[in-house]
Amino acid sequence: MVKNEERVGLVVGLGANGEGVIKQDGTIIFVPFALVGEKIRFKVLKVTSKCAYGKVLEVLTPAEMRIRPDCPVFGKCGGCQLQHVKYINQLKIKEDTITTCFKKIAALNVEVKPTVKGDNCFRYRNKLQLPVVDSPKGTLIGFYAENSHRVVPIDDCLINALWTESIIKAFKQFVEELDIRGYNEQTNSGELREITVKEIKGNLIITAVVLSENLRGLKRLIEILKEHVKYKFSFYLNVNDKATNVIYGTKFIHVCGPKEFLGDMLGVKYKSGVQSFMQVNNSVCSKLYSTVRDIVDADNQTVVIDAYSGAGLMTALISKNAKKAFGIEIVAEAVECANALAIQNGLQNKITNYLGKCEDLLPGIIEKERKENSKICVVLDPPRKGCDIKVIDAIIKSGADKVVYVSCKPSTLARDVGLLVGSLEVINGEIKKSENYEPRYSIELVRPFDMFAQTKHVETLVLLQKIR
Template identity: 30%
Template sequence: MTEQYRLIIESVDYEGKGVARLDGKTVFIDGALAGEEVLAEITKRKPSFDKAKIVEIITPSKDRVTPECPNFGMCGGCSLQHISFDAQIQIKQQVLIDNLKHIGKVEAGEILPPVKGKPWEYRHRARLSARFVIKKGGALVGFREKASSYVADMLECKILPKYVSDLIPYLRELVASLSIRERIPQIEVAVGDNLVILVIRNMLELADSDETKLREFVDKHSKENNSLQIWLQPKGPDSCYPLYPQESPRLSYSLPEFNLEMPYYPTEFTQVNPYINQQMVSLAMELLKAEENETIADFFCGIGNFTLPIARTAKQVIGIEGADALVKRAKENANFNGLGNKVSYQVCNLFTVDEKWLQNLGKFDKWLIDPPRDGAVELIKAITPEIAPKRIVYVSCNPATLARDAGILVQVHGYKLQKAGIMNMFPHTSHVESIAVFELC
């Protein structure tokens, strides 16, 4: 017999699960919202918490909405679609505040207004899984199912640009028609300002007939405002190459406020949401307050997303990144935008740096840090009074590691956390992108 309980939801956690208490024990209820009363069924018991699913919503929240996507609940993405757009942002902002308080033991002097953009058709980078499944009648192309390795049986995706979403049924037909249909695990999508690239991961060599079908697919589905190009990836990311057409518009995104065009390869890291990225860069520059007599360091610089906007104002900028390929692209982008004389780059694994390395790098007026999810703890710990910058802008994709690093900056190095806020880079997901500015006291 299943165990069912009436529960009052107290809050929503960082994954979008409702949090309730049952006899003093925490219960996480998938899909439940703060303030709701639900009838829940316990699905898993742990020593310190339980997991449950909703049987019935007795009293719904005012923030509950009907999900727009027909794949909601089956697809593993967009887990917050049942929550209103504004409420999603409030939840993410509270996640940041709670992490700063409980992990970093710090509090921002000011919480910035959230950076938000369009809720749909925002995702310009995606890695779609592909699977040929006889029981499903052919090939599946899409994101994975919730808590599963299976590929969701989907015909559209609301967060992809409509042109790309509309391609999904045709991509399913294309994969099913190829001779190596069982050896194509994924199709990566990269949408630039004037070009859409599909990178097909082919684990076996294509037959001549397969290449003909890929070319025909491009010719049929390219549109005036959406040029299409297919690349192949037989091995790792470095093995990528364009199949058809050989000549096409440059894959790039723009930062019009800074008069910058940023070319990139389809497998290189760029932000998935170009609309939020433009606002994010603008906000970072506003918080950094770069001046024309200053030298500034950009750590985890990637292809120069922040480095080049900084260079528009600062005297000199150094960008540091761990991947040779990204540094090569960053140098090319600096020269492409006429900023090669104001920017220099270095390859360095920033997860292994120490005080000696940082002192040898030299003192800078200000820093910008944009690390991956693991944060920048070794870099932060390596700061000494001799080389401490007067201002640090920290862009983060993980509020927990931002909070940890903030604690070190404030409690060890004497910085003040002036401002912090979220940027809704991934609407309808639990992912929290945030930004903070620290000033040396």
């Protein structure tokens, strides 16, 4: 098999990123947007010692699940990977991905329950993040193409909320009127590098990430936003002059509008600020959090530790019948919001929020609570990279009675659950499959939640119960 060769093949499986898998000449070829059962004509783009990558040239026999995507930039922009698949089949693909990750990564056979769906599989996102780049064609606003820093210009996004089009229109007008330069990552120069928006109950927090705090035409930008955006909004500048992929710099400048907005979910009132983490899909989030609350099912003997607690919404929900609850979170503004939330909901005597890293704080908290003979339930909701090994070790050492794991990445979820259960172990710094092991935890539930419809991503909830 050589690069640029054109071939015909049958798609026999699915890769972890939703791509089609073809096996030919002893090589596995990953072909994005090809579906299981399809015969396709494809071009070989890259061959490595382990596998090859291809691109669909023509679908010769389309699968029954294939549909025509509505988005004009689907396949070009890297946001969605599954818009060409019937929704019911998208769910099946994600369930299969989770099963495969548990099997291949952690040698665990798990029963994956049917996915919990949201109210809408389009227009569900409450959060937008748009890179603004300098290009030979001028300043471009859009989304990155898959695995690249090339921006595909867009006017709207079908999975984002309805306000998206007006935000893009306003920023495009601003860029044109004032000839604002987008970010050039080669020279680390430009004026505007990113636009972010989050919605809290119909109110928007809009942030322009800029290279210098004196953005030209700032007053005019606010006027244009007011002309186009029919929502109440607040506006921030964030200054980021570093050559980095991290979106925000450390300095936020509040320009106008309320600094935080109030929301409520499942009876808990909360404040959300510019930096606090927020789940992207409200209807799925509410279903997920109510399931977490029900399976945590804390009693007055139980201490609940919400590791990676964000703005503290889940901590409040799971604390209600518990002896006490702890939140651990690395972002200071989120901890401030979590403290305000505890007070606002009359839970300040029950909840303690810690600012810091779970890997540094969790071991000490668990040890102290164990000495007081509390039952312990740990809720984990880490970012995509999963938990630090110190977090896993502390849970294993304490023999926490229950672990509830909320994950947005099946592969790191499978790895961490394998380590907790015992099917995986760390030997000389490397994760290996255990030969013979007595499981420490039983896997009581694996339930996907379709937080990210039309994309390859999925949120998964796992419940582990200590085996006595």
